[in-house]
Amino acid sequence: MIEIIPILKTFYFSIVLNGYLLTSSNFENLNKNLYVYVKDKEDIKVLRGGDMIMYPYKLPELTYSYDALEPYIDKETMEIHYTKHHGAYVNNLNSALEKYPYLQNYCLVSLLTNLNALPSDIRDSVRNNGGGHLNHSLWWEILKPNGSKEPVGELAKLINETFGSFNNFKEQLNKAALSRFGSGWAWLVLDKFGKLHVISTPNQDSPYMDGFIPLMGVDVWEHAYYLKYQNKRADYLNAVWNVLNWDVIEQKYQEAKQKLNQLVKTS
Numbered sequence: 209m210i211e212i213i214p215i216l217k218t219f220y221f222s223i224v225l226n227g228y229l230l231t232s233s234n235f236e237n238l239n240k241n242l243y244v245y246v247k248d249k250e251d252i253k254v255l256r257g258g259d260m261i262m263y264p265y266k267l268p269e270l271t272y273s274y275d276a277l278e279p280y281i282d283k284e285t286m287e288i289h290y291t292k293h294h295g296a297y298v299n300n301l302n303s304a305l306e307k308y309p310y311l312q313n314y315c316l317v318s319l320l321t322n323l324n325a326l327p328s329d330i331r332d333s334v335r336n337n338g339g340g341h342l343n344h345s346l347w348w349e350i351l352k353p354n355g356s357k358e359p360v361g362e363l364a365k366l367i368n369e370t371f372g373s374f375n376n377f378k379e380q381l382n383k384a385a386l387s388r389f390g391s392g393w394a395w396l397v398l399d400k401f402g403k404l405h406v407i408s409t410p411n412q413d414s415p416y417m418d419g420f421i422p423l424m425g426v427d428v429w430e431h432a433y434y435l436k437y438q439n440k441r442a443d444y445l446n447a448v449w450n451v452l453n454w455d456v457i458e459q460k461y462q463e464a465k466q467k468l469n470q471l472v473k474t475s
C-alpha cells in the first residue's frame with residue numbers, strides 16, 4: 209500500500225491539474241525516485257535526453273582513437289575496455305532482454321530504476337550489464353584528448369558554490385574513488401532538488417538507481433587502469449583530470465536541469 213501512494217499522487221495530479229489520464233506509454237516514466245508526469249510523446253524525448261538508450265543495445269561510437277588519450281590512458285586499456293568489457297555488457301544485456309519483448313520498449317534508465325519489477329531471472333543481468341552499458345556510454349562521452357582541465361559555464365559556478373572551489377571538488381571526488389572498495393564508480397551527480405553531490409556506487413550500479421542524475425563519473429574498476437597503473441589507483445585518478453571534456457559535462461548539466469523542470473512536485 210505504501211508503494212502505491214506516490215503513483216496515486218501523480219495520478220491525482222494528472223487528472224486534477226492537467227485533465228489527462230496516464231496511459232501505458234507514459235507510465236514508464238514513473239519510478240520510486242523521480243515522479244514524472246508526461247503530457248505527450250514530445251515530453252518523453254525531452255525527459256530522456258541523452259539517456260534514451262533502448263533495445264537493441266549497441267556500443268556507442270568513439271569520437272577519438274584508442275591511443276588519443278595517451279599518455280594518461282593507454283591504447284591497450286582503451287581497446288580492451290571498449291571492445292571487450294563494454295562490448296560484453298551490451299551483448300549480455302541484449303541476451304537478457306531477448307526473451308522479454310514487452311521490456312524492449314522501455315529505455316534503459318526505466319529498467320534500472322524499476323529492477324524489482326523485472327523478472328527475477330534477468331534482474332541481476334540487467335542491473336550489472338545494463339548499468340555497465342549506461343555507465344560506460346557516459347564515460348567515453350566525457351573523455352577527450354587534451355582535456356579542458358576545468359569546468360565551464362553554469363556548472364563551473366555551481367561547483368564553486370557547492371564545494372568551495374574546483375580543487376575541493378577534485379579532492380572529494382578522488383577521495384570517493386579511492387575509498388570505493390573493490391570495483392565501482394565515483395560520480396558528480398545532480399539530485400532532484402537541483403543540488404550537486406559527490407557519490408560512489410559499487411560494481412556497475414547507476415546513480416539513477418538512487419534518484420540522482422549522473423553528470424560525470426570515473427570508472428575505478430581495475431580493468432580501467434591496471435595495465436598501466438597496476439595497483440596505483442591514485443595515479444590513475446590524477447591522470448584522468450587531464451582528459452575530461454568539460455563542455456560535454458556542462459551539456460549534461462543543462463540536460464539534467466531540463467529534466468528536473470519536467471518533474472511534478474508532489475511533496
Ligand SMILES: [Fe+2]
Nearest residue numbers: 293427429432
Ligand atoms: Fe569499465
